[in-house]
Amino acid sequence: MAKKYERIADELRQHIRAGRLKPGERLSAETTLAKQYRTSVPTMRDALGELLAEGLIDKRHGVGNFVRKPPQRVERTNERHQWEKDRARAARNEREKTGATEHDTGLTASDLVFKARYRETKADEDLAAAFAVPVGTRLLERVYRTYPRDGDAAFSLVCSHLVHDVVAANPDLLDESNEPWPGATQSQLHTIGIELDHIVERVTARPPTSEEAEELGLQKGVSVIVLRKISIDTEGRVVDVSDVIMPGDRTELVFTTRLERW
Amino acid sequence: MAKKYERIADELRQHIRAGRLKPGERLSAETTLAKQYRTSVPTMRDALGELLAEGLIDKRHGVGNFVRKPPQRVERTNERHQWEKDRARAARNEREKTGATEHDTGLTASDLVFKARYRETKADEDLAAAFAVPVGTRLLERVYRTYPRDGDAAFSLVCSHLVHDVVAANPDLLDESNEPWPGATQSQLHTIGIELDHIVERVTARPPTSEEAEELGLQKGVSVIVLRKISIDTEGRVVDVSDVIMPGDRTELVFTTRLERW
DNA sequence: GAGTGGTCTAGACCACTGT
DNA sequence: CAGTGGTCTAGACCACTCC
Numbered sequence: 303m304a305k306k307y308e309r310i311a312d313e314l315r316q317h318i319r320a321g322r323l324k325p326g327e328r329l330s331a332e333t334t335l336a337k338q339y340r341t342s343v344p345t346m347r348d349a350l351g352e353l354l355a356e357g358l359i360d361k362r363h364g365v366g367n368f369v370r371k372p373p374q375r376v377e378r379t380n381e382r383h384q385w386e387k388d389r390a391r392a393a394r395n396e397r398e399k400t401g402a403t404e405h406d407t408g409l410t411a412s413d414l415v416f417k418a419r420y421r422e423t424k425a426d427e428d429l430a431a432a433f434a435v436p437v438g439t440r441l442l443e444r445v446y447r448t449y450p451r452d453g454d455a456a457f458s459l460v461c462s463h464l465v466h467d468v469v470a471a472n473p474d475l476l477d478e479s480n481e482p483w484p485g486a487t488q489s490q491l492h493t494i495g496i497e498l499d500h501i502v503e504r505v506t507a508r509p510p511t512s513e514e515a516e517e518l519g520l521q522k523g524v525s526v527i528v529l530r531k532i533s534i535d536t537e538g539r540v541v542d543v544s545d546v547i548m549p550g551d552r553t554e555l556v557f558t559t560r561l562e563r564w
Numbered sequence: 565m566a567k568k569y570e571r572i573a574d575e576l577r578q579h580i581r582a583g584r585l586k587p588g589e590r591l592s593a594e595t596t597l598a599k600q601y602r603t604s605v606p607t608m609r610d611a612l613g614e615l616l617a618e619g620l621i622d623k624r625h626g627v628g629n630f631v632r633k634p635p636q637r638v639e640r641t642n643e644r645h646q647w648e649k650d651r652a653r654a655a656r657n658e659r660e661k662t663g664a665t666e667h668d669t670g671l672t673a674s675d676l677v678f679k680a681r682y683r684e685t686k687a688d689e690d691l692a693a694a695f696a697v698p699v700g701t702r703l704l705e706r707v708y709r710t711y712p713r714d715g716d717a718a719f720s721l722v723c724s725h726l727v728h729d730v731v732a733a734n735p736d737l738l739d740e741s742n743e744p745w746p747g748a749t750q751s752q753l754h755t756i757g758i759e760l761d762h763i764v765e766r767v768t769a770r771p772p773t774s775e776e777a778e779e780l781g782l783q784k785g786v787s788v789i790v791l792r793k794i795s796i797d798t799e800g801r802v803v804d805v806s807d808v809i810m811p812g813d814r815t816e817l818v819f820t821t822r823l824e825r826w
Numbered sequence: 827g828a829g830t831g832g833t834c835t836a837g838a839c840c841a842c843t844g845t
Numbered sequence: 846c847a848g849t850g851g852t853c854t855a856g857a858c859c860a861c862t863c864c
Contacts (some may be wrong), residue, residue: 343855626851
């Protein structure tokens with residue numbers, strides 16, 4: 303009854319969990335494994351595909367299959383928003399001390415490479431609805447990437463949108479060469495007199511596009527977590543809509559909800 | 565350069581999005597499609613596998629492949645916690661009016677079938693750490709399922725844990741036949757004098773186990789969203805640890821974070 | 827060049843569904 | 846029973862990595 307590739311996957315999983323296959327260790331070639339498990343190569347590959355989607359192994363084309371090191375999960379908390387707000391009005395040298403990615407990963411700025419690209423776009427239907435503005439309204443699109451200095455895969459893909467005419471009040475905000483802006487978006491918005499009141503985050507999961515898989519270094523079968531962050535200011539206006547794509551096998555989102563006392 | 569199965573998947577995706585293939589419509593048999601696209605059946609299946617993971621089609625063994633109706637997404641907000649807290653002390657008939665699943669799905673109680681199963685267990689390492697109690701501490705495990713009356717797949721798989729000796733203060737709380745308890749867990753905890761202060765939710769995504777895929781009616785390649793909810797009472801004690809498994813292709817989590825004013 | 831995984835083919839046989 | 850998708854096999858050929 304049990305499918306063959308599932309039984310093989312189970313067996314390999316046990317070996318990994320029990321430590322008989324150690325992190326970083328290379329598995330035998332797929333042709334060899336197929337013989338060992340008395341099966342064909344495609345079936346063997348189906349079994350390995352399960353472990354791949356679970357993040358237990360890495361496949362490296364032309365090299366081999368490797369037991370994955372237990373991934374260092376990146377936590378992203380919703381407390382970062384209050385933390386950013388507290389720092390938004392601080393002196394520049396204070397804000398420069400740490401950024402949010404360092405806050406999440408525990409790495410220091412020297413380990414990280416940061417890239418920003420600004421572009422002007424027009425609101426499509428989706429964004430127009432989120433901002434409650436007409437379709438075609440001019441937006442400022444800001445794309446961010448943060449890479450570890452040695453590795454190649456990005457931690458997350460971030461794409462933020464602002465209403466162009468709103469942020470144009472401070473021309474510095476239109477210039478990507480001012481990035482990384484110490485203190486992040488809330489500090490930038492503060493320069494044009496905007497204070498945030500609350501943030502709504504919508505979380506879903508789906509398979510990555512091939513570009514996303516490429517940039518995040520995702521193995522086949524691994525999903526991404528998609529987070530749409532909507533920032534609302536004290537007048538109830540939507541001032542920022544950001545989409546964040548994170549690798550599903552390395553990301554943990556943490557949300558704390560405080561309740562009113564009886 | 566582009567892989568053949570990706571090109572075919574792209575083409576089918578376009579057809580679906582453009583409405584040339586309508587929701588509910590059956591695709592040709594895989595052997596027929598393979599001929600149409602001048603490829604082999606396994607490659608055709610790889611292409612269909614992409615659409616499957618994206619939730620664009622349903623495969624029904626022995627029947628055919630069907631264009632999926634745009635899934636009605638279930639939203640789960642963190643505002644439900646305050647909503648539940650507000651109702652926890654209300655009169656029974658008030659609390660009976662609606663439950664949280666109805667709140668999320670917009671369905672009424674008569675459309676839903678509810679099941680609860682209680683069981684006594686001992687804290688493993690993971691749960692012991694979450695509760696800050698010794699490994700082996702007696703826990704009450706409560707498993708919940710909610711099904712639509714006509715369909716077969718559950719909306720979510722919920723497993724809640726309470727410290728047995730804490731809730732034993734009210735024997736009614738040990739008896740699954742008292743479920744569904746109007747007003748949910750916060751109302752149950754209120755009967756033993758517990759008030760919640762805040763809730764921490766940790767969100768991750770991963771492939772489903774085969775049991776999860778079965779119960780949630782998931783197609784191959786669709787991930788689940790895993791939410792661990794930890795409830796902390798006004799004395800800082802962890803009183804409930806719940807794991808919620810939700811289908812990745814039909815779920816949207818919504819978290820609102822309110823910020824302190826400057 | 828040797829060895830690895832990636833893509834694709836062709837086809838056997840099984841399991842499930844509806845008539 | 847006919848038709849469908851599910852599993853599995855055997856093997857060709859390509860693309861990548863490392864020596």
